[in-house]
Every structure is written in structure tokens, then in C-alpha cells.
Amino acid sequence: MSASASSSANTPSIPDVVIRLAGNSQDGIQAIGGFLARLAGRSDQEVMTYMTIPSTISGGPSIFQVRMGSGEILSAGDRADVLVAFYQHSYENHRASLRPGGVLLYDSDHVTPNPDDKEITAVGIPMTSATVEAVGGSSKEKGKNIYVLGLLTRMFDLDVPKLTQLIKERFGGKSEDIIRNALLAFDAGYAYPAEQLRYRLEKSTVAPGGRPQVTTDGNTALAYGLIAAGVRHGAAYPITPWSSIMETLRTELPKYGGLFVQCEDEIAAISTALGFSYGGNLAITGSSGPGLSLKMEALGWATMAEMPLIVINVQRGGPSTGMPTNIEQSDLMQAIYGSHGDAPRVVLAPKNVEDCFYLAMEAARIAREYSTPVIILSDQAIATRIEAFDEPDLPKLMVNLKPDTRPRDADYKSYPLDRITHHAPPGSLMASGKYPTVTGLEHDELGHPSASPAMHMKMMAKRREKIQALAAILPAPELAGDQSGEVLLIGWGCTYGPLREAMGRLRAAGAKVGHLQMRHLNPFSPGLAQTFNRYKHILVVEINDQGLYGYGQLATLLRATFCNPAIESITKTDGLTYKVSEIVEHVAKKIGLADTSIGMRKQSVLAMPVRN
Amino acid sequence: MSSSTVSPAPSLPPEASAKAGAPLTKKALTSDHPTWCPGCGDFAVLASFYKVLEKLQYKQENIVCFGGIGCSSRLPYFVNTYGGHYIHGRVLPFTVGITLGRDDLHVFAFGGDGDGFSIGGNHLVHTARKNPRMTYVIMDNSVYGLTKKQTSPTSPLGFKSKTDPWGALDQPINPMRTLINSGATFVARSHATQVNHMVEMMHKAALHDGFSVVEILSECVEFNDGAFDSSIPRKGGTWSTIELKKNDGSPEDAARHDPTDELAAFKLALEPWPGKFGLFYENKTRPTKNAVEQKLIANTREKTKNASDLELLSKTFARMR
Numbered sequence: 001m002s003a004s005a006s007s008s009a010n011t012p013s014i015p016d017v018v019i020r021l022a023g024n025s026q027d028g029i030q031a032i033g034g035f036l037a038r039l040a041g042r043s044d045q046e047v048m049t050y051m052t053i054p055s056t057i058s059g060g061p062s063i064f065q066v067r068m069g070s071g072e073i074l075s076a077g078d079r080a081d082v083l084v085a086f087y088q089h090s091y092e093n094h095r096a097s098l099r100p101g102g103v104l105l106y107d108s109d110h111v112t113p114n115p116d117d118k119e120i121t122a123v124g125i126p127m128t129s130a131t132v133e134a135v136g137g138s139s140k141e142k143g144k145n146i147y148v149l150g151l152l153t154r155m156f157d158l159d160v161p162k163l164t165q166l167i168k169e170r171f172g173g174k175s176e177d178i179i180r181n182a183l184l185a186f187d188a189g190y191a192y193p194a195e196q197l198r199y200r201l202e203k204s205t206v207a208p209g210g211r212p213q214v215t216t217d218g219n220t221a222l223a224y225g226l227i228a229a230g231v232r233h234g235a236a237y238p239i240t241p242w243s244s245i246m247e248t249l250r251t252e253l254p255k256y257g258g259l260f261v262q263c264e265d266e267i268a269a270i271s272t273a274l275g276f277s278y279g280g281n282l283a284i285t286g287s288s289g290p291g292l293s294l295k296m297e298a299l300g301w302a303t304m305a306e307m308p309l310i311v312i313n314v315q316r317g318g319p320s321t322g323m324p325t326n327i328e329q330s331d332l333m334q335a336i337y338g339s340h341g342d343a344p345r346v347v348l349a350p351k352n353v354e355d356c357f358y359l360a361m362e363a364a365r366i367a368r369e370y371s372t373p374v375i376i377l378s379d380q381a382i383a384t385r386i387e388a389f390d391e392p393d394l395p396k397l398m399v400n401l402k403p404d405t406r407p408r409d410a411d412y413k414s415y416p417l418d419r420i421t422h423h424a425p426p427g428s429l430m431a432s433g434k435y436p437t438v439t440g441l442e443h444d445e446l447g448h449p450s451a452s453p454a455m456h457m458k459m460m461a462k463r464r465e466k467i468q469a470l471a472a473i474l475p476a477p478e479l480a481g482d483q484s485g486e487v488l489l490i491g492w493g494c495t496y497g498p499l500r501e502a503m504g505r506l507r508a509a510g511a512k513v514g515h516l517q518m519r520h521l522n523p524f525s526p527g528l529a530q531t532f533n534r535y536k537h538i539l540v541v542e543i544n545d546q547g548l549y550g551y552g553q554l555a556t557l558l559r560a561t562f563c564n565p566a567i568e569s570i571t572k573t574d575g576l577t578y579k580v581s582e583i584v585e586h587v588a589k590k591i592g593l594a595d596t597s598i599g600m601r602k603q604s605v606l607a608m609p610v611r612n
Numbered sequence: 613m614s615s616s617t618v619s620p621a622p623s624l625p626p627e628a629s630a631k632a633g634a635p636l637t638k639k640a641l642t643s644d645h646p647t648w649c650p651g652c653g654d655f656a657v658l659a660s661f662y663k664v665l666e667k668l669q670y671k672q673e674n675i676v677c678f679g680g681i682g683c684s685s686r687l688p689y690f691v692n693t694y695g696g697h698y699i700h701g702r703v704l705p706f707t708v709g710i711t712l713g714r715d716d717l718h719v720f721a722f723g724g725d726g727d728g729f730s731i732g733g734n735h736l737v738h739t740a741r742k743n744p745r746m747t748y749v750i751m752d753n754s755v756y757g758l759t760k761k762q763t764s765p766t767s768p769l770g771f772k773s774k775t776d777p778w779g780a781l782d783q784p785i786n787p788m789r790t791l792i793n794s795g796a797t798f799v800a801r802s803h804a805t806q807v808n809h810m811v812e813m814m815h816k817a818a819l820h821d822g823f824s825v826v827e828i829l830s831e832c833v834e835f836n837d838g839a840f841d842s843s844i845p846r847k848g849g850t851w852s853t854i855e856l857k858k859n860d861g862s863p864e865d866a867a868r869h870d871p872t873d874e875l876a877a878f879k880l881a882l883e884p885w886p887g888k889f890g891l892f893y894e895n896k897t898r899p900t901k902n903a904v905e906q907k908l909i910a911n912t913r914e915k916t917k918n919a920s921d922l923e924l925l926s927k928t929f930a931r932m933r
């Protein structure tokens with residue numbers, strides 16, 4: 001079979017497609033999604049994925065949504081063009097996610113769709129029995145995810161050689177039997193005769209960059225960003241959805257001569273990481289919401305002792321155990337203010353998967369240069385979704401760090417009042433013969449405990465002013481769309497894509513709208529006040545609660561900081577990423593835009609007339 | 613450009629590692645004047661620790677002393693080496709990070725009974741389990757002294773404190789039993805009135821390749837006066853040390869203690885108050901966390917054929933294409 005076997009002149013050409021796969025968590029639907037995402041990356045197509053996983057160990061409904069195609073793909077898509085339903089519950093729970101004119105591919109061994117549903121094209125395929133038949137033997141239905149991959153490959157005329165190569169790579173470590181069975185299932189799906197279901201994805205309009213595309217998720221990008229930044233030590237305790245970062249670092253760091261310790265609890269984890277940093281090895285610890293709360297006392301020490309440290313918090317739904325596998329951005333206040341005492345620290349938030357890599361590097365640089373803990377606030381959406389992006393220019397970027405144990409001059413002070421602290425790690429000879437102490441007690445310039453109110457005020461200012469010095473040199477955040485006008489959309493973290501897409505639709509509808517995604521949350525980047533003054537409405541969109549006074553966490557901070565009454569809040573706590581339409585509708589209501597459907601796809605691309 | 617940031621394991625005993633330069637004297641080691649109350653047992657512990665460092669002659673810049681929170685945890689301020697003051701109960705995981713990241717350092721942790729057995733109890737158990745190369749000195753005064761007399765985890769039943777004016781109701785921790793049971797590989801007990809014994813125990817502990825713990829009964833004259841008199845001969849008590857086996861085949865040797873015998877050590881720990889002093893347990897065969905991690909790193913590096921950091925990371929990204 002060749003890659004273009006099914007293509008003909010009247011195959012409809014579509015710009016992009018949203019495919020939702022719905023099954024149970026053990027069906028391997030994440031694997032199909034992963035294959036499609038990586039194929040898109042290798043085909044220079046844009047891709048964005050979205051997944052849910054149940055918090056139970058095995059079983060339970062699970063979905064994977066992948067949007068791929070030409071042009072800039074910013075979100076995983078509000079509604080799907082194709083729904084693959086493995087079970088009756090998959091069909092029933094996700095039918096509504098299908099756009100009118102979309103295609104339902106259901107496993108006719110398990111699903112009976114509503115026969116009166118004429119809004120969509122329903123195609124029954126015996127996925128389970130066809131897989132068993134194709135693979136044979138005792139493997140049962142295990143390959144049905146790969147069978148579906150074959151189906152979709154044919155349906156969208158995807159690159160067969162590249163996909164089979166991906167399958168071989170994925171199962172390469174396993175037995176020949178497994179690869180053979182996977183390819184048998186793939187071929188059977190590919191050969192399924194459904195000639196009415198043939199589409200071709202348009203070639204990418206995004207000019208290919210000089211660099212190859214890589215495809216990965218946010219947690220992986222964070223882990224390798226830290227490695228690129230020269231971080232070789234860390235300690236943590238497992239918690240969802242942070243754990244995959246520690247798993248990666250535990251297995252990867254020894255290759256680089258470093259090590260990652262699994263500790264008895266969250267407090268031990270941050271303590272061990274601080275011990276590494278004290279030894280001159282900049283270290284990482286991480287967790288998710290409740291774990292960050294447990295680390296707070298030690299974080300206070302890190303601020304007081306001025307110890308560099310990177311702390312990742314992959315947020316999830318809270319408080320308490322909350323919604324451990326759902327998306328929420330409700331740890332912002334905790335990250336910035338969650339401490340005893342006045343303890344300024346740096347808080348950054350990546351806007352997408354690629355940004356995870358670069359922000360990890362920036363966090364390491366800031367931690368070292370300012371001797372401060374830096375918190376990276378990621379979230380469940382960025383952590384688990386797969387995106388394709390330009391491979392980082394590693395030879396240019398990689399940093400090599402070692403404990404700096406050069407001898408220190410006689411005037412060395414651990415806490416000089418006239419400059420930023422840079423600790424001498426043990427092993428550094430002191431010309432003065434006096435060895436420094438590092439402490440959580442208020443101290444003088446030499447690290448001796450001091451209860452002097454004057455010294456406390458000076459040291460408090462020292463710890464504050466270094467963060468202010470950082471703020472002064474931060475780059476202004478990228479402002480997209482209209483540089484002044486009716487509405488400025490503000491977001492942080494995983495809302496980047498939907499907000500940017502919403503901005504595009506609102507502008508297409510005639511509104512003057514800008515978008516600004518904040519990556520530096522403490523301290524803020526300079527120039528925000530002036531930017532805000534150029535808009536009539538400043539709408540802060542967050543996945544958290546509206547709070548007692550009607551404002552989400554970032555909105556509260558921005559209002560308190562800039563005293564600008566134009567700052568308003570859009571929040572939600574349904575545990576899901578924002579849909580573009582949700583944002584557009586909020587804004588339309590605010591500015592009295594009658595037709596919110598402009599730029600919205602009412603029908604699935606699969607039902608559109610043939611474009612040649 | 614491999615950036616192996618973990619230095620190679622030093623060959624033990626570490627004394628040999630650092631004789632160069634001027635000898636390390638008590639004068640060079642003295643720092644801030646101690647802030648303890650007159651008569652506090654911790655003064656004697658500090659004096660003994662100076663003697664131990666004088667004996668060991670490590671490079672001054674390679675010694676690290678850290679404390680938790682409490683009166684005794686202030687000890688690092690009074691020793692002129694690298695070190696400092698961490699948070700309450702967490703000095704062990706902090707010092708674990710130091711020793712695992714910097715195998716060239718000599719790491720000492722200090723604290724009291726509240727720090728070690730109460731708020732830090734979980735860490736004590738797990739540090740013992742991990743067996744990092746470091747020494748932990750616990751100054752046990754069986755009372756919370758810094759906060760002015762509350763019940764501590766080693767306060768005896770009936771001990772009258774501000775939180776138990778009617779006398780302590782909860783069973784106290786038995787430190788030796790807890791430590792042996794948790795897997796600490798060097799477990800010893802001493803007394804602040806016995807300087808030579810303290811020096812001997814701390815010196816042995818420092819030379820032990822693994823997690824070594826010395827619990828020292830150190831009287832709080834302010835809030836628990838006379839607590840340890842029962843083991844002070846001049847106050848009518850009995851000073852009873854553990855005699856170690858000499859393996860000389862003599863009949864009296866049979867009654868002596870074999871510190872590698874965990875069960876015998878546990879039985880010793882169960883002796884009624886005030887019990888015995890000396891080396892309860894020593895395990896020289898269990899590898900340290902430092903060693904097992906170094907081995908893991910060495911094996912992993914070998915598998916990568918000592919690839920450079922850039923080669924390794926480039927390969928990883930190539931797999932994501």
C-alpha cells in the first residue's frame with residue numbers, strides 16, 4: 001500500500017481536524033493520540049492534544065483528543081469532527097462533543113447508537129472482532145487501538161511509512177511478535193472499506209522552521225529544560241500529576257552524573273533539595289498543590305537563608321485531595337504568598353509545552369543569579385498534553401554547572417547588604433579563616449543571628465529589593481492583536497491557546513481585542529500599568545473560583561497592584577480547559593457583540609463542500 | 613564535557629584525606645560564644661566535639677555542621693566550620709542532600725530530642741533506612757527547654773511540665789530501640805558528664821561509613837534538673853558502660869556485647885532506665901546511600917559510553933522527532 005492509495009482528485013481537502021477518542025483508560029487510546037501527534041510533528045503539521053485520565057488505577061472512562069492540521073493550532077478544539085467510541089458509555093458521554101456533520105466511528109461490537117440521530121454520520125465498525133480476527137491467536141482485542149489508528153490513517157490519508165516507523169520505534173524494545181501484531185492490526189484497520197470517508201489534510205501554511213519538530217508533553221519538556229539548564233540534583237515525593245517529572249529525572253539524571261532522591265515526604269523532599277543547593281548543586285523539587293502546601297515552612301527558610309532552589313508545582317483541582325486529575329489554576333496565591341512571614345520569591349508560569357522547556361531554563365538562571373527559590377506553576381493540562389515544536393538549539397542553550405568552590409577573599413560575607421547574596425558552598429577556602437553560617441534566623445551580614453530591629457529591616461529590604469531588581473529587567477510580555485482598544489484578554493498557563501484563538505475570532509467579528517499571556521507572575525513584568533490603560537476592559541481569564549469578592553486569583557492581584565477598575569474576572573472551575581467559544585461568549589456579552597458565531601465553525605469540516 | 617557533579621567517593625578512613633595545612637585546633641574551631649544557660653550539658657558536648665575534630669584533622673573547609681531547632685541545635689553557630697541552622701525537625705533530610713551531593717564533605721547534624729524524635733521522627737526512621745554517610749548527634753534533655761518546659765518525646769511517664777502539670781501521660785520513646793529498629797548502622801549512647809566517653813563515641817561515629825547516631829543525655833539544668841543523676845556516680849547513680857567483645861576466646865568475653873548482633877543490641881536497649889552507655893549496634897556491611905547512588909551513576913554512565921551531556925540530550929530530543 002502506498003501513502004496516497006486512497007487519494008484522488010475529489011477527495012475533500014480540509015484545513016484541520018479534531019479527533020476525539022473515547023474509551024477506558026486501559027484501551028491504549030493515549031497511545032493512538034500519541035502516534036497521531038508525533039506523526040503530525042514529523043509531517044511539519046501543527047498539533048495539539050487534550051486528554052483526561054481517571055484518578056482510579058485501572059479502568060474508568062478516559063479520552064484523548066487530538067487536533068492536527070495546517071495553520072497555527074492553538075487549542076485542542078472545542079468540538080470534535082470525528083468521535084471514536086469504543087463503548088456505549090463513550091458514545092453516550094461524548095456524542096455531544098461532535099459537531100453537526102461530524103463522523104461517529106463506533107465499535108459495533110459494543111455500541112448501539114441512536115438510529116434517529118441524523119445530525120452526524122454514524123459508521124459502525126466491528127473494531128473488537130476485526131482486531132481479534134486480524135491478529136489472531138490469544139492476543140484478544142489488545143490491538144484495537146492500533147486498528148483504529150489504521151482506520152484514521154486511511155481516512156485522512158496520513159503518511160503510512162512514517163506511522164509504521166513510529167509503531168516500530170514504540171514497540172521496538174519488545175518482542176518481534178508484538179511489532180508484528182501491531183502492524184497486522186494497523187493494516188486491517190487501514191484496509192477497512194469505507195470509501196465515503198476519505199479526506200486530505202491541507203499542507204501546512206506555517207513556513208517550516210529551519211529546525212526539526214519534536215513532539216512531547218509539558219512534564220517531559222520541563223524535565224529536559226532543567227537538564228539543559230545544568231540542574232543535576234533533585235528530590236521529591238510522588239503525587240499526581242507531578243510524578244512523571246520525578247520519574248524522568250530519577251532515570252535521566254544518573255546518565256549526566258547527577259542524582260534524584262525519592263524522599264519519605266514532601267518536607268523531606270524540599271529539605272534534601274535545599275541541602276543539594278547548599279552544597280553548591282542547584283536543585284529541583286516539585287509537587288502538586290497539597291504537596292506545595294507541605295513545603296511552605298522550608299520555602300520560608302529558602303527565602304530567609306537566600307538559597308537557590310527550583311520548585312515545580314503541577315497544579316490540579318483543590319483544595320485538599322480535590323480533583324487530582326482535573327485542571328485548575330488555583331495555586332497562584334499559594335505560590336506567591338503561601339508562607340509565614342514576608343517571603344518574596346519568584347513565580348513563573350509556562351504558557352504551553354514548548355515554553356516549559358525555556359521557562360525551566362529561565363527558572364534555573366534566576367535561582368542562581370538572585371539566590372532565590374523560584375516556583376514554576378504548571379498545570380494538569382500542560383503537563384499531559386502533547387504538542388509539536390521546534391527542537392531547541394541545544395549546543396547554544398546547554399549550561400554546565402558545578403559547585404563554585406574557589407577560595408573566597410577575606411571580605412567575604414554570606415549576606416552583604418550592598419549586593420545580592422551568592423553563597424560559598426562548603427569546600428571553598430575562606431581567606432579570613434572564618435567560615436560562614438547560613439540560617440533561617442534573622443542574621444547580620446556574616447550570618448550570625450541578630451535580633452536587632454534595624455538589621456531585620458535592612459535584611460527584609462535586601463530580600464525584597466533583589467526581587468525588585470529582577471522585575472526591572474524582565475522583558476515586557478508579548479502583546480498580541482490590537483495594541484489598544486476595547487478588550488485586553490489576560491491569562492496565564494494553559495489558557496494561552498484558547499485565549500489567542502478567541503482573540504482572533506473576536507477581531508474577525510470586528511472587535512478591537514488584544515491578548516497578553518503572563519509568564520512572570522511574581523514579580524510582574526514592567527509596563528503592565530501603561531498597557532492596561534490602553535483598553536476599556538481588561539478581562540482576566542482563569543480556571544479558578546471567583547472568590548468572595550468576584551475575582552479570580554490573578555485578577556485579584558492585578559486589581560490590588562494596579563488599582564485599575566477596568567480589570568475584571570472570568571473564571572470557571574469545571575476541571576476542564578477553556579473552550580474558545582466560552583471565552584468569546586463572555587467577551588461578546590461584555591462588549592455587546594451580537595453575533596458571537598463569527599469565525600466559529602458551526603459544522604464539521606467533514607461536512608463541508610469539496611474544496612479542490 | 614561530562615559535568616559529573618558528584619565527586620568520587622573518598623577512601624575511608626577519611627582522616628587520611630586532610631592532613632595538609634595548619635593543624636586544626638580548638639582555637640581555629642571556636643566561633644560565637646554559646647548562648648546556653650550556665651551549667652547546660654550542651655557545653656560539654658561542644659567541648660567534646662572540638663576534641664573530636666582535633667583528632668580527625670579534616671580540612672576545615674570540608675566540614676559541615678547543621679542544626680535543627682532547639683537549644684542544642686544552635687551548636688553549629690559555635691563551631692567555625694561551614695554550617696548553619698535549618699528548620700525544626702528537618703535537619704536530617706537537609707544534611708542528606710549535602711552528603712549525597714558532595715561526597716567530599718564531612719557532614720554532622722545536631723539536634724535535641726524534640727527535633728529528632730518528635731517533629732523529625734519520620735525523617736529519623738527514613739534516614740536510618742537510607743544510610744547516608746553522615747553523623748547525627750542528639751542531645752537529649754527529655755524536655756522542651758527553648759520553649760520553657762513542655763513535655764518532650766523522651767520525658768518519662770509522670771514528668772511534670774507546663775503541658776502536663778499532672779505528669780506526662782504518654783509512653784516515652786526509647787531512642788536506642790527506635791534507631792536499631794529503623795536500620796541505623798551505628799547506634800551509640802553517651803552522657804554529657806562523661807567527656808572521654810563522648811569523644812570516643814563521636815569519634816567512632818565520624819569514622820563509621822554510613823548513618824551514625826550518638827544520643828547524648830545532656831541535662832537541662834533550668835527545666836529538668838537532675839534528670840540523669842541516676843547515671844552520675846557523684847550524684848549517687850551508676851555509670852554502666854557496654855563492654856565490647858574482644859573475640860579473645862576468654863570466658864569473660866562470652867558476656868561481652870557483640871555490636872554487630874542486632875538482637876543483642878535490641879535487648880540492651882530494653883534494659884530499664886538509666887540503662888547502659890556505649891556502642892549498641894554497628895553494621896559495617898550495609899552499603900551507604902552515597903555508595904549505592906554512586907554505583908548507579910557509574911553503571912549508567914558506562915551504559916551511555918560516557919557520552920557528553922550535549923550528546924545525551926540531543927539523542928533524547930532526536931527520539932521525540
